[in-house]
Amino acid sequence: MDFITLLGLCAASLTTGAFLPQMLKTWQTKSAKDVSYLMLVTFMSGLFLWLIYGICLNSWPIILSNTVTLFFNLIMLWLKMKYR
């Protein structure tokens, strides 16, 4: 694995990892009132485009981080719909 890919994977794990506390808080408090649908859908559309971009560039850090963050946001969206 070359240096640039390793750099990207470190970046990916930090930014994706930083997302976990917010998701766990939403899960535990069963409350997603301070997360707006508009922000979630906007963010998820962006993540999806980043995923396509990563595939086009064949960049595993971009593909992995956006797949995982997209998955986290799907959970947030489910929690939002379930707990309003």
Added chain:
Amino acid sequence: MDFITLLGLCAASLTTGAFLPQMLKTWQTKSAKDVSYLMLVTFMSGLFLWLIYGICLNSWPIILSNTVTLFFNLIMLWLKMKYR
């Protein structure tokens, strides 16, 4: 501008734009209690590495989105320190 760069710029504007409401809310409510220092520093470290990664790949979408998001998070960090 080729298709892939355009795709990346669209992804960048969506994920960076989705961050604005949260920053504006923190700014207006003058409260950043639900944002943890650990999350902010972790996220900013990741954004910085993504910025280096973008420079290495000479990818303008990655450079621009992470520079702007890093700037937003610096404001969040300042608000967090100022308003606890």
